[in-house]
Amino acid sequence: MKKQVVLYKKLSSPLMARLQEQTEVTVIDSLDAEGLARLRDALPRAHGLLGASLKLDAGLLDLAPNLEAVASVSVGVDNYDIDYLTERRILLTNTPDVLTETTADTGFALILATARRVVELANLVRTGGWQRNIGPAHFGIDVHGKTLGIIGMGRIGEALAQRGHFGFGMPVIYHSHSPKPAVEQRFDAQYRSLNDLLQQADFICLTLPLTAQTEGLIGTDEFALMRPESIFINISRGKVVDETALIDALRRGQIRAAGLDVFEREPLNPDSPLLQLSNVVATPHIGSATHETREAMARCALDNLLAALAGERPANLVNTGAWKR
Numbered sequence: 001m002k003k004q005v006v007l008y009k010k011l012s013s014p015l016m017a018r019l020q021e022q023t024e025v026t027v028i029d030s031l032d033a034e035g036l037a038r039l040r041d042a043l044p045r046a047h048g049l050l051g052a053s054l055k056l057d058a059g060l061l062d063l064a065p066n067l068e069a070v071a072s073v074s075v076g077v078d079n080y081d082i083d084y085l086t087e088r089r090i091l092l093t094n095t096p097d098v099l100t101e102t103t104a105d106t107g108f109a110l111i112l113a114t115a116r117r118v119v120e121l122a123n124l125v126r127t128g129g130w131q132r133n134i135g136p137a138h139f140g141i142d143v144h145g146k147t148l149g150i151i152g153m154g155r156i157g158e159a160l161a162q163r164g165h166f167g168f169g170m171p172v173i174y175h176s177h178s179p180k181p182a183v184e185q186r187f188d189a190q191y192r193s194l195n196d197l198l199q200q201a202d203f204i205c206l207t208l209p210l211t212a213q214t215e216g217l218i219g220t221d222e223f224a225l226m227r228p229e230s231i232f233i234n235i236s237r238g239k240v241v242d243e244t245a246l247i248d249a250l251r252r253g254q255i256r257a258a259g260l261d262v263f264e265r266e267p268l269n270p271d272s273p274l275l276q277l278s279n280v281v282a283t284p285h286i287g288s289a290t291h292e293t294r295e296a297m298a299r300c301a302l303d304n305l306l307a308a309l310a311g312e313r314p315a316n317l318v319n320t321g322a323w324k325r
């Protein structure tokens, strides 16, 4: 008998065909209230789950006594109760590597957009405000040659360092839980304590995962260490930052600008004070959102799920403690 899979992410036709060939699929089109009710109905039969953006806690997992594997179409796994999944021996997989370069591109897009005020000035043109040659009031700041500070030197941090170092001649400084000699050698990068990085970097970029240790890492005290000309970029998770403190820092001119792809609550409320500030560039969590990369992520998640349901160890197993075969 085929195993039952609940799918809550749209797959391309070839991937859907592969999934349907090997499993019995229940499709949940959207995670709105109706979709969530259908998901809850399907969980008791499910052996596998495939999707993203679902907060999968013990309450939902308890509805799924037969569950063997959860394949997340994301690299971040902060939506999952990993300890409980492991206790239940349910395999959790993610999609690293395939999104690294695209997410670093997003980071660099935000660096350039904030420094050169791309969104604000494009809107000026669009709304008829370009009446004469622009002057210093509309100038931005250079990116090339400025100090790039990366907090969280994982794969995406490295890809950002590569762009900054080789593409823009930027000195790279970084902070992570331990120094990384190979990274230092490749990008001529230097390790800094968190406080030193906040004081020295022109661009402060967050690329670290959300965990109990990183939640609220950047708050009032940290913004106070930044310089009025520094630019803050977040492509990791909104909850790593105290958003109220960020808004305060922007309003008081403690930092020059912010480029944000992630927020404490998503979707961001249109009434958020962040959207009143012309020096904020806000994007709707598009880190990995290109056609090519989202397809690669879905393929990776599908490979992981089918391997797990076949009793094989999936390539991107997150909770290795759940693997006891």
Ligand code: DGY
Binding pocket: 073, 074, 075, 076, 077, 099, 287, 288
């Ligand atoms: C990820 O893969 O974690 C991206 O942030 C999309 O959620």
